[in-house]
Amino acid sequence: MIDSIQGKVALVTGGAGGIGEACVRTLAEAGAQVVATDIDGEACEAVAAKLCSKGLEVVAMQQDVCEENRWEEITGATLAEFGSLDILVNNAGIDDGELVENDSLEVVNRLHRVNVDSIFLGMKYGVRTMKPGGAAGNGGSIINLSSVAGLIGVPGHGAYGATKGAVRSYTKHAAVEFGTLGYGVRVNSVHPGLIDTNMGDKVIKDFVDMGLAPSRDDAVALLESMTALGRVGHVDDVANMVLFLASDASSYVTGAEFVVDGGLTAK
Numbered sequence: 001m002i003d004s005i006q007g008k009v010a011l012v013t014g015g016a017g018g019i020g021e022a023c024v025r026t027l028a029e030a031g032a033q034v035v036a037t038d039i040d041g042e043a044c045e046a047v048a049a050k051l052c053s054k055g056l057e058v059v060a061m062q063q064d065v066c067e068e069n070r071w072e073e074i075t076g077a078t079l080a081e082f083g084s085l086d087i088l089v090n091n092a093g094i095d096d097g098e099l100v101e102n103d104s105l106e107v108v109n110r111l112h113r114v115n116v117d118s119i120f121l122g123m124k125y126g127v128r129t130m131k132p133g134g135a136a137g138n139g140g141s142i143i144n145l146s147s148v149a150g151l152i153g154v155p156g157h158g159a160y161g162a163t164k165g166a167v168r169s170y171t172k173h174a175a176v177e178f179g180t181l182g183y184g185v186r187v188n189s190v191h192p193g194l195i196d197t198n199m200g201d202k203v204i205k206d207f208v209d210m211g212l213a214p215s216r217d218d219a220v221a222l223l224e225s226m227t228a229l230g231r232v233g234h235v236d237d238v239a240n241m242v243l244f245l246a247s248d249a250s251s252y253v254t255g256a257e258f259v260v261d262g263g264l265t266a267k
Contacts, residue, residue, distance in 0.1 A: 004248035006031030009082040009136075011074070013065050013122065014092030016043035018197035019145065022235035023089050023242050024048075028056035030243055033082045037063035037074060038092070057082075065092045065118035071125040079135050086140045087246040088126040090119050093145060093163075095199050097156045097206030108159045115163035116170070119144050123174050123187065131183040139184025143245045144171045145238075146189045148261045156210045157203075164191075168257055175255030186254035188245050193261025194223050195233040228263025 010027045014020035015036030024036045028051055038044035041062030048060035059081055063070050078085050093115045096107050123142055130140035149157050150164030168189050175187040194200050204219045213219035224230055238260050244250055245258065259265055 005087065005243070005246055007033070008086040008246075009033045009035070009078065009084040010087035010089065010246065011035045011037065011078050011085060011126075012089040012091055013037050013063065013118070015060070016040045016047055018199060019192065019195060019235050019238045020089075020091040021047050022239035023091060024058060025051060025056075026236065026239040026243050027087065027089075027246060028058050030247075032087065032246070033057040033059075035059050035061060035074070035078045035081065037061045037065075039064050065090075065121065066113050068121055071121045075125045075129050075135075079129070084136045084138065085126070085129045086136065086138060088122055088130075088140065088142045089145070089242055089246070090122040090142065091145045092118055095157070095160050095202060095206075097160065097203060097210065099156055099210055100158050103159055111159050111163050112166075115160070116166045119167050119170055123170070127174075127178055127183060127185050130185050131178070131181075140186075141246050141250070142174070142185060142187045143242050144187065144189045146171070146191045146257070148191050148193045148259065148265055150189075151191055151257070151259070152265055155212055156206055171257070172255045179254055186245075186250070188250075188253060188255070189257045190238060190241055190245070191257055191259045191261065191265075192238045193227065193233055193259075193264040195235060195238060197235060200232065226264050226267060227261065228266055231262060233260060233262055 010032045015024045016038035028034045044060040048058040051058040146167040147164040149161035150168045171189040178185040207213045207219040
């Protein structure tokens with residue numbers, strides 16, 4: 001078990017379900033004090049209450065990750081609650097599958113706002129807090145959730161993939177910038193494949209709706225056949241990678257991309 005995050009403070013966006021909830025739980029179980037945020041404040045409160053009942057230190061806060069002033073408030077509230085910020089998991093994001101010929105600029109712009117603008121804002125306020133002279137000032141680790149769709153082409157997910165490609169690129173630029181400036185803040189991206197979440201279910205449904213597979217069972221079979229391990233991923237598969245990147249075990253790792261896809265991109 002990685003114990004080098006014992007006593008550290010983590011902020012996880014999109015923490016009310018799926019991969020985000022798994023990251024909140026995994027980091028807390030490893031000894032971190034965790035602030036979980038989500039646009040659905042009630043659902044986030046329920047996650048925090050469940051984990052606190054197990055003796056873990058988790059606080060929930062409502063957050064729209066697209067609102068800059070809320071980022072300033074959330075980082076300030078994290079410092080007020082726990083006195084530091086050492087780990088930031090930029091997990092919040094949305095998907096909206098559509099063929100390029102049928103997509104709308106409104107949907108594309110919304111994907112960019114939620115999936116890319118939030119990463120920028122998280123890194124902006126995260127590094128301001130973590131860097132030397134910042135309110136926490138101890139350095140830290142920023143983990144940006146991207147996707148395999150940011151590495152390879154996926155039919156019906158061009159706009160989503162473009163946003164996740166931007167997350168990958170932004171991560172590398174920030175990692176080099178923060179390292180060059182001597183901030184002690186590492187930045188890495190995680191690229192899940194198909195994971196058993198509500199968003200994963202939507203991907204399967206979108207495949208059927210767009211005519212890429214005749215049925216849900218066929219879509220699942222197709223996607224599983226594309227992975228070397230032959231299965232859909234679990235949220236803990238991703239959360240365990242996030243834990244590694246949050247910990248001192250990855251202290252010489254920055255600007256890198258970590259694929260958690262059962263070998264999908266290896267085939």
